[in-house]
Amino acid sequence: MSCHTYFGFKLEDAVRGLKRALHDENIPVVSVREADDQVVFAIDVASETGEISLAYRTTKSHPLARLGDIPAIEVTVDDHLPDVKPVLTMAFLRGGG
Numbered sequence: 780m781s782c783h784t785y786f787g788f789k790l791e792d793a794v795r796g797l798k799r800a801l802h803d804e805n806i807p808v809v810s811v812r813e814a815d816d817q818v819v820f821a822i823d824v825a826s827e828t829g830e831i832s833l834a835y836r837t838t839k840s841h842p843l844a845r846l847g848d849i850p851a852i853e854v855t856v857d858d859h860l861p862d863v864k865p866v867l868t869m870a871f872l873r874g875g876g
Contacts, residue, residue, distance in 0.1 A: 780857060780858055782854050783853075785851065786798070786838070786844055786849055787850060787851075788871065794872070797831065797870040801870075804865075806824055806863075810829060817832060820832075829856070829860035832853075832855040833852055833854055834852070834855070835850065836852075837849060838851045868871075
């Protein structure tokens with residue numbers, strides 16, 4: 780599993796941004812599961828089904844954390860999926876939602 784962290788986002792914004800980015804790349808979403816502070820997308824890329832997990836956290840390891848807790852989204856992607864890093868970049872590049 781690969782893991783990426785994006786700072787300054789709320790979970791709702793991350794979900795909207797990922798849905799939009801997947802739609803723009805014509806990647807079908809098979810299902811979406813929500814539990815507590817986590818949302819898991821099952822997607823189908825080139826006949827391979829895998830999961831992208833978005834988990835909301837707060838952190839004090841960010842340089843701005845001296846002002847308070849910083850929201851962060853931890854994104855975990857199944858290893859067997861083709862490279863979806865550009866999709867993740869687009870999901871967060873536009874400011875999430």
